[in-house]
Amino acid sequence: MLKILHIEDRFHPxxxxxxxxxxxxxxxxxxxxxxxxxxxxxxxxxxxxxIIDVRxxxxxxxxxxxxxxxxxxxxxxxxxxxWLKGLFKTIYDINPNIIYVHCIESLTSLRxxxxxxxxxxxxxxxxxxxxxxxxxxxxxxxxxLWLIRRFISWRLNKREIKIFATYSENAEILTRIYGIxxxxxxxxxxxxxxxxxxxxxxxxxxxxxxxNIKEEDTVLxxxxxxxxxxxxxxxxxxxKLIEEDIHVPFHVLFVGxxxxxxxxxxxxxxxxxxxxxxxxxxxxxxxxxYQWYSMADFAxxxxxxxxxxxxxxxCHLPVIMEKDTTNCxxxxxxxxxxxxxxxxxxxxxxxxxxxxxxxxxxxxxxxAKYIRQKYDYKIIxxxxxxxxxxxxxxxPSV
Numbered sequence: 029m030l031k032i033l034h035i036e037d038r039f040h041p042x043x044x045x046x047x048x049x050x051x052x053x054x055x056x057x058x059x060x061x062x063x064x065x066x067x068x069x070x071x072x073x074x075x076x077x078x079i080i081d082v083r084x085x086x087x088x089x090x091x092x093x094x095x096x097x098x099x100x101x102x103x104x105x106x107x108x109x110x111w112l113k114g115l116f117k118t119i120y121d122i123n124p125n126i127i128y129v130h131c132i133e134s135l136t137s138l139r140x141x142x143x144x145x146x147x148x149x150x151x152x153x154x155x156x157x158x159x160x161x162x163x164x165x166x167x168x169x170x171x172x173l174w175l176i177r178r179f180i181s182w183r184l185n186k187r188e189i190k191i192f193a194t195y196s197e198n199a200e201i202l203t204r205i206y207g208i209x210x211x212x213x214x215x216x217x218x219x220x221x222x223x224x225x226x227x228x229x230x231x232x233x234x235x236x237x238x239x240n241i242k243e244e245d246t247v248l249x250x251x252x253x254x255x256x257x258x259x260x261x262x263x264x265x266x267x268k269l270i271e272e273d274i275h276v277p278f279h280v281l282f283v284g285x286x287x288x289x290x291x292x293x294x295x296x297x298x299x300x301x302x303x304x305x306x307x308x309x310x311x312x313x314x315x316x317x318y319q320w321y322s323m324a325d326f327a328x329x330x331x332x333x334x335x336x337x338x339x340x341x342x343c344h345l346p347v348i349m350e351k352d353t354t355n356c357x358x359x360x361x362x363x364x365x366x367x368x369x370x371x372x373x374x375x376x377x378x379x380x381x382x383x384x385x386x387x388x389x390x391x392x393x394x395x396a397k398y399i400r401q402k403y404d405y406k407i408i409x410x411x412x413x414x415x416x417x418x419x420x421x422x423x424p425s426v
Contacts, residue, residue: 030058032418033124037110037134039064039095041080041087044314044335046194047130049221049405051091055413060093061122065100065110096122102135112136119146126416128153132191133176141180147187153416154184155192155216158201159333159354173205181207192216192412197353214415218335219403224315225342227396228322235323239307245277246382249324249345251317251336254295254308255287259331261294264306266330266375271301273379278304283320285311321345326381326388330374337363338403341395346388348377358403362395 032054036047039062047062054060068080084095096118101111115136119127127146129137132154140146163169184191185208192214193199199215202208233243241247250260260282267280286308299306312320317336321327321343328348329337337347337358347363349355355365364380366373381388413419 030418031061031122031124031126032058033061033063033119033122033127034130035063035127035136035140036130037065037100037112037136038067038070040068041083042313042315044221044224044317044339046218046405048314049219050409050412051087051093052221053406053409054091054093055410055419056092058418060091061124062093062095063112063115063118063122064095064097065103065112066097067100067103067110069103109135115139116143116146119150124150126151126153126418128155128416130155131158132156132180133158138180141183147183147189153190153192155194156198156202157194157218159195159197159352160201161332161352177207185209185212188212190214190415192415194218195354196357214412216412216415217403217408218338219405219408220335220338220342220399221405222342222400223406225318225321225339227344227392228318231319231322235319239279239281241279241323242277245279247279247281247324248378248382249281249283249320249327249340250329251283251312251320251327251340252329252334253287254282254284255290256294257332258329258334259294260284261290261297262330262371262374263328263378264295264297266371266378267299267304268297269372269375270379271299271304274301274303274382276303276382278382280304280306281309281320281324282307283309283312283317318343325385328374328378333358338399341392341399342403344392344396346381346391346395348374348381350374359395361398362391364391 034047039047051060051062088095098112098114098118101113102109127150129140129152131137133156137154190212191202191208193202194216199213202213203210236243250263252258254260263280317339321340324345326346326348327340331350333354337349340347341362347359349359349363349365350368351365359365364377366377410419
């Protein structure tokens with residue numbers, strides 16, 4: 029039977045990343061393997077190895093996949109710096125027909141590309157999630173880009189290895205900055221799962237009752253990591269600018285894993301307006317998040333890009349994010365964007381949603397329709413498989 033091996037440096041069975049949904053929606057008729065690390069440091073969730081071992085086994089059974097975890101060196105809070113011990117031996121032991129390596133910029137990808145034996149023996153695919161807002165002018169980063177162009181790109185072009193771009197923006201990065209031949213770039217959107225993420229009226233009522241929030245009250249929701257990269261404290265700073273304009277009960281909920289130093293340094297805003305209620309809540313499993321999106325009135329993700337913006341819109345929740353190419357593409361129908369670094373603009377957009385329930389409703393409905401049409405993982409996975417030659421026909425809606 030055909031064997032497909034996915035290599036993803038970090039994997040958590042309860043998180044909503046691309047590989048989780050690829051496993052869920054892959055076509056029958058071939059064996060699917062996931063090679064990953066034993067590291068969970070980036071999630072700050074406190075999950076023990078014992079808990080993850082149990083969840084891995086459940087995930088394997090639910091999705092007909094085999095998970096193999098390797099010990100990792102160089103383990104820090106960064107997706108791209110792990111050294112998987114025993115990587116090559118494990119690949120040869122599995123002996124897959126196809127290898128799909130996630131994140132072409134990772135150390136794992138670089139090791140595989142620089143290995144002539146792996147390149148010549150196996151049919152390889154890569155992808156990239158890198159966006160322009162992750163680039164910087166440091167000497168270290170410029171050297172890194174030079175190494176990719178000098179030692180990596182020409183190898184990929186010479187062997188015509190296919191690379192999946194998860195956004196329009198990183199397709200441009202692959203061609204213009206990395207020097208990848210455009211004919212070897214395929215589309216593979218980051219998406220969401222409408223089977224999980226949908227509006228649920230009962231959940232809205234129950235969650236609001238749980239937190240003593242009335243239906244007529246307004247709820248702003250942030251979900252995700254609370255750290256120096258995602259900067260959810262910008263929501264509080266923006267609220268300070270419009271505090272005097274808030275005349276109705278307004279609940280601001282932050283749901284996600286906490287970086288303690290970040291919270292101590294940044295979550296120090298004090299509000300005199302008794303209408304403003306702030307709560308910090310722990311991270312929730314991906315299959316429960318639809319309940320939180322359903323109970324809220326709009327979401328704000330003030331920094332960078334996040335998969336949560338798609339999940340929220342699938343639940344009819346309008347979204348505010350900073351203005352860049354990818355966010356504008358994702359919020360085409362279901363949200364507002366603000367000028368990066370402009371707290372007044374962020375505050376203005378928060379106030380627009382706070383005061384206009386009809387706008388929230390229109391954008392929520394339009395966003396949900398747009399997301400179902402363009403970002404449904406069930407369709408995305410089928411189209412990836414078609415590009416890999418595993419099935420015959422692509423779906424035209426992506």
